[in-house]
Amino acid sequence: MTNIKREHAISIFNAAVHAVQPSQLMQQHVQLRDDILTVCGKTFSLPAGRPVWIFGAGKAAAAMAQALEAILPHVRLQGMVITKYEHALPLQQIHVAEAGHPLPDDNGVRATAQMVAQLQSVQAVDVLLFLLSGGASALLADYPEGASLVQVQQVFELLLKSGADIHEMNVVRKHLSAVKGGQLALLADTNAWCSLILSDVVGDDLSVIGSGPTVPDPSTFSDAVAILDKYNLTTLLPAAIQNHLRQGCAGTIRETPKPGHGRLSAVNNFLIGSNAIALEAAAQKAISFGYATQVLTSTARGQATAIAAELVTAAGSWKGSRPACILMGGESTVTVTGHGLGGRNQHLALAAGLLLAAQAGITVLSAGTDGTDGPTDAAGAVADPELMLHAAAQGLDATHYLAQHDAYHFFEKAGGLIKTGPTQTNVMDIMLAIIS
Incomplete structure (x- = not known):
């Protein structure tokens, strides 16, 4: 039954992607x-x-x-x-x-x-x-006059690893x-x-x-500087970038x-x-499989581990008829401190997997509608208790992989990676839990 649920989860995700082609x-x-x-x-x-x-x-x-x-x-x-x-x-x-x-x-x-x-x-x-x-x-x-592409690349990389959300990152990008x-x-x-x-x-x-x-x-330029300050990035910026932002705040560069x-x-x-269109198609696909279906939100945001906990908790406390599928859309963030390989969706799926040991009968999927999750060839991953037990039997320490932000290599060895290739669309992520 578990493998069927994984297949259903992936089919539901694929239906979401198809709707926003x-x-x-x-x-x-x-x-x-x-x-x-x-x-x-x-x-x-x-x-x-x-x-x-x-x-x-x-x-x-x-x-x-x-x-x-x-x-x-x-x-x-x-x-x-x-x-x-x-x-x-x-x-x-x-x-x-x-x-x-x-x-x-x-x-x-x-x-x-x-x-x-x-x-x-x-x-x-x-x-x-x-x-x-x-x-x-x-x-x-x-890139700004007086700066270089390499310096802008450094800023982008700092932002991507900082935990800043897309709204914050793009305020900075617009002002460079x-x-x-x-x-x-x-x-x-x-x-x-x-x-x-x-x-x-x-x-x-x-x-x-x-x-x-x-x-x-x-x-404004001042907003961009405030965001960089919030994530303690300002002093890490190349001098030319700092100078550009100072001039912008002073009004000597046009807003x-x-x-x-x-x-x-x-x-x-x-x-x-939009993500809402994709979620509606996912819900219809889940209903076609016979699942009682609920869309929790299309605006999920925050740390991937927090969203994973929210999704698993909602699945574990489900009071409706079964089998069921609960859906979320949005985009999580990850503050990268380890040296592994992964993306926000794989990280979310692994964090959920660790919580599933006490939640039998739940399958969780998290994947990006664009088909690429972080700097990997996977869209995301799917996890359930059976997969996590199989991984443990292989000697894989899921907690270690999560701490190292190395979800890709965990799921590569344990199974569970979702690979679609480029989907030619992009409306954020789909997260779902199937409850048996």
Whole structure:
């Protein structure tokens, strides 16, 4: 029965991922009839002899562009998207560049400079669609004047290991960039800009997703410094980065455009994919298996170990009919102190596994809808008491692996890793518990 529950858990997760595929979402929100393009209910006349410009950045950018090419097969398209390595897809008209994630790299810097140059050639009559998904904070890569890419990489790495959440990290990232925080949308002289957005952040704040390159930014340089201070990172920053932030706080470097900025009033930002959509599909799949089903939240956030405890406690105290499946969505954080290999979902699954010894009949899964969890080739992991007992019989000390932040190697040896490959979408994580 336990293995069937693992299979069911993975099938439920896969259903969630399928529901937020760009091929499905783009068809729902973009239509063309004659020369009238409708985007999320807003209509635009396509000017004769001019291309429709397509730009984008994120793990789902190539898939979103491919879906657009299928919707607009006879329209002249021009532009480019930047996606993560191994996420490129064959496109007919739109150029796709691959770059580094979660740390920006030289390819990202070159591709971003190329995108900036193309944006500056857009004319006022042109229609422009921007395709944004999680990962864009690293893929739209640049660095402050006087600093270097290596120094920005150091800041990104410090943030990723600090325990800061995505909202906090992206406040800092926006203030080390000339394209994030609404600044990218200032580069094109058009009154017909539409951003189509897949959310990978809790609460779906458009100014946070991908560091909000087309959305007004309410945060400030002072906010960025306060976040760095909160996690004791300020003194660890390279001198050039510290100097840039000081100048920003002093007002000698221009702030990101704020809400109410006139040039951004013509930019339409549309949310087309979210964790809530994925959770609804997961719930329907669980019901089809005969499980009594409850979605606890789509906004889970906090330390992975705390969310694991919350999920296991909810499963252990379940009072409803059985078998049952309880679901959570959101994004956990991990403060890395060990030297192992893993990601937040594998860490959460291992922490849950350690709690399952006293909770017979419960299977827990945690996985990222983008198919990659941390710097690994796994989306996440699934754990149950049988797996944990099997691991112990192999001599694997789960507590040690958790302390070393080495969940990948634990599940690699014990079984339980979930490997999907790149899913071409990204709406945070799915966590679930199946109760027999």
